[in-house]
């Protein structure tokens with residue numbers, strides 16, 4: 001069913017929508033890196049390493065370098081003057097049997113997205129990361145968080161947001177078909193046409209599945225937005241009052257720390273790990289103990305990490321050979337559970353692949369010694385021991 005828009009838009013609304021589309025278009029053109037370059041620039045071309053990448057973003061002198069040194073042990077010069085750091089400095093965090101690359105970056109200021117300071121390079125590096133830690137000085141203006149969010153939004157980064165629920169597909173013919181599954185209050189058919197017209201799109205299918213805004217529609221048409229998780233890290237809580245600490249720590253996606261007093265750094269690591277959505281899978285060869293020393297580490301992504309993702313990670317042709325898999329862990333209803341390729345795996349699951357030509361050994365040779373098994377599996381086995 002199509003619900004057309006019931007509200008009345010005046011001229012200003014249409015005009016504003018068109019203007020927004022024009023600005024978004026120009027910005028995209030402006031930000032395109034020159035052909036053949038990654039957009040990062042000298043001092044910023046750091047090779048990816050480990051199971052995930054985290055960027056430290058913030059105003060100058062909020063304590064980014066101090067934090068990198070504390071969390072990774074890699075020294076990054078810290079000092080009381082602004083712009084101490086001028087390039088990208090990588091370090092490694094070892095956490096939960098995984099390696100996370102942490103990147104220290106120069107401080108950025110208002111206007112960074114337009115190239116002020118090393119803003120462009122810093123933002124290009126953040127875009128290549130899996131999550132962002134926005135480091136803020138707890139004693140400074142709270143407006144800093146909004147300024148930085150705006151700078152990152154200007155270059156297509158969307159922090160702690162999910163992609164708009166708008167289906168959009170360009171067509172070769174047929175004109176524009178505009179539909180929605182609910183009443184819309186921000187965009188109507190005419191406004192949508194005008195915006196598509198701005199992009200010289202005359203044939204397309206548009207379906208609104210939520211009451212999205214003009215900005216959401218432009219994001220979907222532009223298609224190059226990056227949706228990332230961001231943790232707001234309020235540093236230097238040693239110099240502010242307890243009321244401020246309390247207030248800041250209650251904000252969503254936020255954590256308060258003090259590098260000087262080594263306060264709350266373990267909680268920061270746990271929060272960072274959680275935000276990264278990594279899934280550790282332990283493999284168990286036929287008739288042998290699981291390999292608890294080195295997990296296969298995958299990113300859960302939006303749809304979760306499936307058995308198929310796991311197989312593809314090991315070898316690209318493996319999927320074709322799989323009859324089914326045996327799974328132990330929180331994703332299994334009973335031990336071991338026979339699963340297909342679509343089973344969504346969870347952190348610390350144990351997986352044994354049974355290939356088409358192989359005989360199922362029933363998961364034998366498992367967990368004789370539980371000493372180094374993931375805690376969740378040990379707990380479960382204590383309650384209902386496995387038959388071997």
Ligand SMILES: Nc1nc2c(ncn2[C@@H]2O[C@H](COP(=O)(O)OP(=O)(O)OP(=O)(O)O)[C@@H](O)[C@H]2O)c(=O)[nH]1
Nearest residue numbers: 061062063064065066078079083084085107259260
């Ligand atoms: N009081 C207090 N000072 C801190 C803390 N962490 C860092 N600092 C100080 O803040 C100053 C700036 O630290 P840096 O680590 O250089 O900050 P930065 O964000 O890397 O700065 P730029 O590289 O210039 O952007 C230094 O004098 C640090 O000693 C903290 O937890 N409390």
Ligand SMILES: [K+]
Nearest residue numbers: 061079081084
């Ligand atoms: K500094």
Ligand SMILES: [Mg+2]
Nearest residue numbers: 064065084085
């Ligand atoms: Mg620094």
